[in-house]
Amino acid sequence: xxxxxxxxxxxxxxxxxxxxxxxxxxxxxxxxxxxxxxxxxxxxxxxxxxxxxxxxxxxxxxxxxxxxxxxxxxxxxxxxxxxxxxxxxxxxxxxxxxxxxxxxxxxxxxxxxxxxxxxxxxxxxxxxxxxxxxxxxxxxxxxxxxxxxxxxxxxxxxxxxxxxxxxxxxxxxxxxxxxxxxxxxxxxxxxxxxxxxxxxxxxxxxxxxxxxxxxxxxxxxxxxxxxxxxxxxxxxxxxxxxxxxxxxxxxxxxxxxxxxxxxxxxxxxxxxxxxxxxxxxxxxxxxxxxxxxxxxxxxxxxxxxxxxxxxxxxxxxxxxxxxxxxxxxxx
Numbered sequence: 001x002x003x004x005x006x007x008x009x010x011x012x013x014x015x016x017x018x019x020x021x022x023x024x025x026x027x028x029x030x031x032x033x034x035x036x037x038x039x040x041x042x043x044x045x046x047x048x049x050x051x052x053x054x055x056x057x058x059x060x061x062x063x064x065x066x067x068x069x070x071x072x073x074x075x076x077x078x079x080x081x082x083x084x085x086x087x088x089x090x091x092x093x094x095x096x097x098x099x100x101x102x103x104x105x106x107x108x109x110x111x112x113x114x115x116x117x118x119x120x121x122x123x124x125x126x127x128x129x130x131x132x133x134x135x136x137x138x139x140x141x142x143x144x145x146x147x148x149x150x151x152x153x154x155x156x157x158x159x160x161x162x163x164x165x166x167x168x169x170x171x172x173x174x175x176x177x178x179x180x181x182x183x184x185x186x187x188x189x190x191x192x193x194x195x196x197x198x199x200x201x202x203x204x205x206x207x208x209x210x211x212x213x214x215x216x217x218x219x220x221x222x223x224x225x226x227x228x229x230x231x232x233x234x235x236x237x238x239x240x241x242x243x244x245x246x247x248x249x250x251x252x253x254x255x256x257x258x259x260x261x262x263x264x265x266x267x268x269x270x271x272x273x274x275x276x277x278x279x280x281x282x283x284x285x286x287x288x289x290x291x292x293x294x295x296x297x298x299x300x301x302x303x304x305x306x307x308x309x310x311x312x313x314x315x316x317x318x319x320x321x322x323x324x325x326x327x328x329x330x331x
Contacts, residue, residue: 004054013051062211064218084259089288091117095303097139107146140170191220231267241269249284259287
């Protein structure tokens with residue numbers, strides 16, 4: 001249950017509730033709200049009931065992710081970005097870090113377009129074990145140097161628990177890929193850090209699945225979480241790589257306080273569809289976009305088919321800004 005305490009009694013009531021339940025059940029506190037696992041109103045003392053303004057018994061499993069527990073938007077601040085709430089954050093870069101020279105060139109494109117976060121994979125989970133797997137630490141160094149030179153933040157994928165300390169030293173935001181969304185050991189590991197975490201929805205994950213995955217991160221004490229909709233696997237992937245679930249963006253924003261980011265590149269799988277899906281994500285209210293770009297997609301080390309060329313990326317940014325302005329004009 002979640003207990004919404006009367007403001008003038010909150011401090012004393014929180015201490016009493018911690019003493020009452022803390023040794024037996026998980027208890028979470030956010031401002032004047034206290035969530036207690038496996039408890040119901042009959043377990044409260046008369047004094048605790050008197051201090052309650054409201055008692056919510058229909059509580060989701062992912063209680064820390066829920067707006068019932070945390071009504072206001074989570075705002076994540078990195079050195080160069082403010083993510084969540086009314087802010088819109090643009091993230092872009094190549095799928096893979098291919099060389100120091102290339103990532104710096106792409107970082108300049110990102111910067112010129114007004115984006116504040118540089119993406120790039122140093123470790124790449126590929127469908128085939130014979131495909132390019134990333135440059136590893138060399139890629140992380142190149143990514144960090146390019147971002148620092150142009151005053152950008154870094155988001156890059158961490159694939160397993162052992163990589164967490166290494167990636168943490170170079171990134172501003174951990175990315176948990178779709179294939180690892182339910183790698184609970186990895187979620188626990190990044191939950192123990194204090195770096196923001198970008199969690200991508202799994203290819204077949206329900207809304208409840210992704211919210212429960214965020215709870216593994218939050219349970220470790222890290223509440224700087226953002227959720228990415230990157231398309232899900234459905235019965236038809238002949239024309240697009242995945243099915244972009246645009247409807248899940250407002251659904252997640254209703255259910256959770258975490259920022260929701262749209263990834264039109266992995267949803268589309270083909271360059272010609274990336275911009276339309278980006279516009280759909282923005283129109284649906286996404287808090288930002290993460291987009292793949294490349295100056296020579298035909299020779300990209302990975303996912304070239306879905307990468308926008310610099311001029312195409314710039315055109316996408318112009319169109320997404322126009323959609324955002326139109327939405328702001330009617331608010």
